Amino acid sequence: MNKKIYRIGQGIHTKDGKVVKNNASTEYDLTEKTITPMGGFPHYGEVNNDYVMLKGCVMGPKKRVITLRKSLLVHTKRKALEKITLKFIDTSSKFGHGRFQSAADKAAFMGQLKKDRIKEETTAAQ
Numbered sequence: 001m002n003k004k005i006y007r008i009g010q011g012i013h014t015k016d017g018k019v020v021k022n023n024a025s026t027e028y029d030l031t032e033k034t035i036t037p038m039g040g041f042p043h044y045g046e047v048n049n050d051y052v053m054l055k056g057c058v059m060g061p062k063k064r065v066i067t068l069r070k071s072l073l074v075h076t077k078r079k080a081l082e083k084i085t086l087k088f089i090d091t092s093s094k095f096g097h098g099r100f101q102s103a104a105d106k107a108a109f110m111g112q113l114k115k116d117r118i119k120e121e122t123t124a125a126q
Contacts, residue, residue: 002071004055006084009035011049028087033102038093 009023012034022032035053036046044062058066075081092098100106 002075002080003058003068004080004084005052005068006055006086007053009051009053011047011051024089024091026086026089029089031101033089033091035089035091037091038098038100038103038106039095042094 010020011023012019012021014020021034024033024035025031034047035051040046041062052068058064091101093100100109
């Protein structure tokens with residue numbers, strides 16, 4: 001099972017006293033977003049710890065512990081030697097037909113909703 005490692009990322013951590021959640025941005029996509037898709041991963045939830053992004057899939061349950069080791073053979077194919085550059089990490093919802101990458105994108109597209117308007121009116125009345 002030859003797996004290519006796309007990214008080894010940090011989870012949610014603190015830096016200089018601030019909580020850093022920006023672990024899904026790339027050189028091409030500079031938007032601040034977490035690796036967890038909107039609504040969480042199906043049957044897993046949110047990713048808060050460090051993670052490894054692999055190409056392809058890993059058989060078994062979602063929380064399967066996998067062991068990675070260095071390859072015993074020296075890979076010489078062009079596919080194995082090419083440098084990996086991630087351009088975009090999809091963080092849309094994995095339930096249904098997710099279109100938005102973040103809650104801010106969704107709010108900008110949908111505009112003001114009735115529930116938001118009612119919430120503002122109740123806070124303004126108090």
